Amino acid sequence: MTHNRRPLRLMETFRSVFYTPIYVAVAGGFLESEGLDVSFSTCPPQFPHPLSALNHGAADIVQSGIMRSIIASDWGAETVPAHFAKINARDGFFVLGKPSDEEFRWEDLRGASVIPVGFSPMPWASFQFALRNNGVGPETLSLIPGLSLDEAVDSFRQGLGDFIHLPEPAAEILIADGTADLVAPLGPANGHVAYSSFAAANSFLDREADTVHRFVKGFSRALEWESRAPASGVGELVSQFFPDIAEELVVRSVARYKEQETWPRDPRLEPPEYHSLQDILIGASMVQERQPYEKVVRPEFVQAVVGG
Numbered sequence: 001m002t003h004n005r006r007p008l009r010l011m012e013t014f015r016s017v018f019y020t021p022i023y024v025a026v027a028g029g030f031l032e033s034e035g036l037d038v039s040f041s042t043c044p045p046q047f048p049h050p051l052s053a054l055n056h057g058a059a060d061i062v063q064s065g066i067m068r069s070i071i072a073s074d075w076g077a078e079t080v081p082a083h084f085a086k087i088n089a090r091d092g093f094f095v096l097g098k099p100s101d102e103e104f105r106w107e108d109l110r111g112a113s114v115i116p117v118g119f120s121p122m123p124w125a126s127f128q129f130a131l132r133n134n135g136v137g138p139e140t141l142s143l144i145p146g147l148s149l150d151e152a153v154d155s156f157r158q159g160l161g162d163f164i165h166l167p168e169p170a171a172e173i174l175i176a177d178g179t180a181d182l183v184a185p186l187g188p189a190n191g192h193v194a195y196s197s198f199a200a201a202n203s204f205l206d207r208e209a210d211t212v213h214r215f216v217k218g219f220s221r222a223l224e225w226e227s228r229a230p231a232s233g234v235g236e237l238v239s240q241f242f243p244d245i246a247e248e249l250v251v252r253s254v255a256r257y258k259e260q261e262t263w264p265r266d267p268r269l270e271p272p273e274y275h276s277l278q279d280i281l282i283g284a285s286m287v288q289e290r291q292p293y294e295k296v297v298r299p300e301f302v303q304a305v306v307g308g
Helices: 017-027 050-055 067-074 121-133 149-157 170-176 186-190 202-207 209-228 231-241 247-259 271-283 300-306
Strands: 006-012 036-042 061-065 082-088 093-097 113-115 163-167 181-185 196-200
Touching (some): 006 050, 017 082, 017 209, 017 231, 017 247, 036 209, 050 061, 061 067, 082 202, 082 209, 082 300, 093 121, 121 163, 121 186, 149 163, 149 170, 163 170, 170 181, 181 186, 196 202, 196 209, 209 300, 231 247
Antiparallel strands (some): 061 196, 093 181
C-alpha cells in the first residue's frame, strides 16, 4: 500500500531491547508497507512520560506501561488514554547478583542491599510482587534508590549493592564482562501480564481509525516475523538502535527475551493479562480499586486484524 500515505508520530518511553517489537516494526518496514510515514522518537525530557506527550499533542501513538492509565482512572479521571495493542507479554527486568558459586535463593534478598530500577515505578512494583510470591517482604531489602540507569550500573561495578535490578541490554553487559550473574528473571517469575502496550488518545483512535488499523496490521506482521526469526536475525535488524552496544550483546539480549516468551505472537491485549497487571499494582498499593477493562483498553482494532 503506497497510495494515500499517512504521517504518524510514534514515541517510546526509553531505549531498551525490551521494546524490540517496536524496532522490528520500524526498521523492518512493516509500518511503512502499510502506507505509514513514521517519525519515531524517544520521550524527550520535557515530558515525564509518553502519555504526557500525548496530552500535549507531541505524539500520536506511544509505547507506555498500561499502569499509567489504570492509575489515572483510579485517581478519578473520567477518560484515560486507551491502550490498544500489546508489546510485551512479560516483565523484561532481571535481578543480578555478584558472581558466586552458591545457588541463588529468594531469601538471599532478605536484608540485602539492592539497587532498584529508578526511572519508572512499574518495574519496582513487579519486583515487589515476585518477592512476596517467593516469601520475601520487600520492606526487608535495603534499597539504594535515586540512581539513573547509568549511575546504577557504574555503582554496581564499583562494588555498591549486593544485587541490582536491570533491563536488557544493561543486564547482558554486566553478565558478559563478569561483573554479575543473573539470579532471578522476573518475566518467568510473574507470568504473563499486559506489561507494555501502545496507547493513544481516544479522540485520535476515533478520528484516525484507518491510520490505527494500518498501524496494527503492520505491527502484527512485525510480531509474527519476530517470533519466527532467529535471535541473530532479530538482533542484527535492531542493533542499529543501539550503536554503542556490541551487536553480539544485542543478540544475546534478544535470545534471552525470546527464550522466556517476553514478546507476544500477536498484539491482542486481553482481560486475563490486564487483570494480572492490576494484581501487581494493587499489591504495590499503586491503585486502590480495580479499573474496568473497557475503560482502559480498546481491543477493536486488533480484533479487526487478528480476530477476537
